[in-house]
Amino acid sequence: MVEKRKPIAVGEAVQRVMDYAFPAKKEFVPLTQAHGRVIAEAIIADQDIPAFDRSPYDGYAIRSIDSQEASSEHPVRFQVVGEIGAGFVYEEDVGYRQAVRIMTGAPIPKGCDAVVMLELTQTFEVNHQTYMSIKRSFAAGTNISYKGEEVRQGTTLITAGQYINPGVMALLATFGYQQVPVFRKVTVGVIATGSELLEPEEALQPGKIRNSNAYMVMAQIERAGAEVQYFGKLSDDLDLCIEIVGETLQKVDILLTTGGVSVGDYDYLPAIYQAIQADVLFNKVAMRPGSVTTVAARNGQLLFGLSGNPSACYVGFELFVRPIIRTAFGNPQPHLRREQAILGADFTKPNPFTRFVRASAYYEKGQLIAVPSGFDKSSAVSSLAAANAFIMLPGGSRGYEKGRQVAVLLLEDLQGSEWPWDNIKKSSKS
Numbered sequence: 001m002v003e004k005r006k007p008i009a010v011g012e013a014v015q016r017v018m019d020y021a022f023p024a025k026k027e028f029v030p031l032t033q034a035h036g037r038v039i040a041e042a043i044i045a046d047q048d049i050p051a052f053d054r055s056p057y058d059g060y061a062i063r064s065i066d067s068q069e070a071s072s073e074h075p076v077r078f079q080v081v082g083e084i085g086a087g088f089v090y091e092e093d094v095g096y097r098q099a100v101r102i103m104t105g106a107p108i109p110k111g112c113d114a115v116v117m118l119e120l121t122q123t124f125e126v127n128h129q130t131y132m133s134i135k136r137s138f139a140a141g142t143n144i145s146y147k148g149e150e151v152r153q154g155t156t157l158i159t160a161g162q163y164i165n166p167g168v169m170a171l172l173a174t175f176g177y178q179q180v181p182v183f184r185k186v187t188v189g190v191i192a193t194g195s196e197l198l199e200p201e202e203a204l205q206p207g208k209i210r211n212s213n214a215y216m217v218m219a220q221i222e223r224a225g226a227e228v229q230y231f232g233k234l235s236d237d238l239d240l241c242i243e244i245v246g247e248t249l250q251k252v253d254i255l256l257t258t259g260g261v262s263v264g265d266y267d268y269l270p271a272i273y274q275a276i277q278a279d280v281l282f283n284k285v286a287m288r289p290g291s292v293t294t295v296a297a298r299n300g301q302l303l304f305g306l307s308g309n310p311s312a313c314y315v316g317f318e319l320f321v322r323p324i325i326r327t328a329f330g331n332p333q334p335h336l337r338r339e340q341a342i343l344g345a346d347f348t349k350p351n352p353f354t355r356f357v358r359a360s361a362y363y364e365k366g367q368l369i370a371v372p373s374g375f376d377k378s379s380a381v382s383s384l385a386a387a388n389a390f391i392m393l394p395g396g397s398r399g400y401e402k403g404r405q406v407a408v409l410l411l412e413d414l415q416g417s418e419w420p421w422d423n424i425k426k427s428s429k430s
């Protein structure tokens, strides 16, 4: 008699997995390798920005009081006593009706309190002495970028857990980080199971297929921000599988397998979990595809038994594995971002389980539209290429027509959701 499995709700299944989330660990990487990682400590300004009063323009630094009488009828003339480019300091005192030619980014010379843009001046020479004249007055503070006007020393600019984007890189460089504290990437081991599998370089043979899942989930692991270790494919040989799975667990933080989780004669994952004394957290989820997704734990370590069917494998990864990876970065929003969208095409197939339809989501006139991205069976491989979202359709006895509001989960987003699984309700007509 084949084992009868009891499906549990998706949210319940995700919660059971999240109970095994492990804490983030810190490591240091050189600045040049920090882009794309997640910062493990706050960035607190250890200096003001700007660090000194500086000129925002190419021009002349003056004492504003000396310009008070300037007008177009009576231009005021200044003796140019020096010049200074960015990176240098003008050390002398600047006196009555003296000006220093100054370039953008250079520190304001002592005594000066305004900068006149080059375009508003006239420069000329009299007896080998350079002068400039202006036709209007300038108030104190004109064209000065003040020390600390952007950021005050001691301000927290970035908190731990933030993705290091190019802007964060600029801050790290500004504050002189050579080694950057980042969360360690968890290592996810991948094993594909199935006697039918050939690697991409192998020629096709009758009854065999190429192993697409391993390459797909390895990319999903990287997209989620973890490190991959690939242990190859295993044929359906129970003893060999038990041995390799046991060994592999020692080498990784998380082990992910594809295939062999259903009730078929060669679906060995349930027996493998039993043999290595792993506790099965669930082996049936009320979702499509991916209902057979099985997750087990041994000594606190998670083993994800993803389906062999490519679309089911893909969905199982995004719902269950990705949030665990993102939690290991101290990310408080580790789940897929949930948004509302308009269903862009009829979806007539009813199903009692919650469905995760692989979809292409795009904005049109400010409205998010989601359209199924191709052949919709659990076995489909071709619809994944164009998928950047799942349309989440509550289970029920009817299909959904174009134009309805539906919930979508975004796959290529960095923001994430804290918990997208509440209120999976019937969609309503918008």
Ligand SMILES: Nc1nc2c(c(=O)[nH]1)N[C@H]1C(S)=C(S)[C@@H](COP(=O)(O)OP(=O)(O)OC[C@H]3O[C@@H](n4cnc5c(N)ncnc54)[C@H](O)[C@@H]3O)O[C@H]1N2
Residues within 6 Å of the ligand: 192, 193, 194, 196, 197, 209, 210, 211, 212, 213, 214, 258, 259, 260, 261, 262, 263, 264, 267, 289, 290, 291, 292, 306, 307, 308, 309, 310, 312, 378, 379
């Ligand atoms: N009697 C029942 N049969 C099935 C059930 C069920 O409840 N009762 N569940 C079905 C569902 S739903 C799914 S999903 C699949 C799950 O199958 P498994 O996870 O056991 O995976 P396999 O049997 O190993 O393979 C299924 C399918 O996927 C292909 N496959 C496997 N590995 C790969 C790979 N690495 N790359 C590409 N394709 C792969 C494999 O050739 C099979 O076609 O079970 C249903 N059956």
Ligand code: MOO
Residues within 6 Å of the ligand: 287, 288, 289, 290, 291, 292, 293, 307, 309, 311, 312, 378, 379
């Ligand atoms: O596990 Mo299956 O994906 O529901 O077709």
Ligand SMILES: [Mg+2]
Residues within 6 Å of the ligand: 259, 260, 261, 262, 263, 264, 266, 267, 308
């Ligand atoms: Mg099977």
